[in-house]
Ligand code: SF4
């Protein structure tokens with residue numbers, strides 16, 4: 001069973017919840033699909049990593065010996081990635097979109113497209129099973145494609161090791177990488193927080209899940225920071241028939257646990273917050289079966 005943990009915005013505590021769920025699952029494949037800012041590998045410190053290069057984008061490279069400085073490529077580039085100074089063309093890697101038009105129009109074939117291979121897909125052992133994650137190099141694109149590869153590898157590992165539970169830690173927001181993280185999963189858990197922006201983002205991400213017809217849970221994190229707003233979220237779930245997984249209190253031991261590379265369920269197993277997480281976990285994973 002694949003369960004995606006997502007949030008409409010960053011900073012809701014989604015990854016802490018996903019990590020605690022992985023601890024409670026005991027035998028699990030975790031797919032960290034937040035490829036722009038993967039962090040579960042820091043927490044879980046996996047062993048025996050198997051790295052695979054991921055080609056996320058291409059970039060134009062000019063052969064200065066062949067180039068005669070005609071300026072045609074600069075004229076054609078719609079991304080302002082090329083500039084001419086003293087008869088030499090310079091490429092800005094930040095602006096280059098990798099479209100390849102400059103290479104096609106260059107009369108002297110002085111431009112080649114180079115593949116960026118700094119992004120990686122990694123699969124490794126960790127204390128509860130397998131961790132699969134992707135790390136997109138700064139400025140590289142195609143995060144949705146990398147997310148899909150992470151999920152594919154996670155599924156494969158789960159099949160090979162006969163592990164039934166796959167937990168996906170999705171990226172924040174509602175964009176392409178989020179869509180790639182939730183497509184075809186068995187259920188989604190939206191982690192939200194009691195604030196105005198939390199409510200707005202919850203509505204947006206829930207609409208997305210609804211449009212995909214996915215069984216969806218809502219879990220409120222740090223609910224006691226704004227009880228009135230939490231009640232509003234609960235009411236929203238009731239009115240819209242959304243499964244309500246529960247409410248987690250604010251507790252600074254979550255941060256302490258992270259600092260010590262532990263999940264909160266490992267750090268203080270008897271804490272109230274861990275009991276709350278267990279209650280939510282039992283609801284989500286038992287009903288989901
Ligand atoms: S590949 Fe496209 S974006 Fe990049 S420099 Fe060439 S024309 Fe511009």
Ligand code: SF4
Nearest residue numbers: 067068070071073106
């Ligand atoms: S089109 Fe080719 S030859 Fe002309 S400036 Fe660009 S790289 Fe140089």
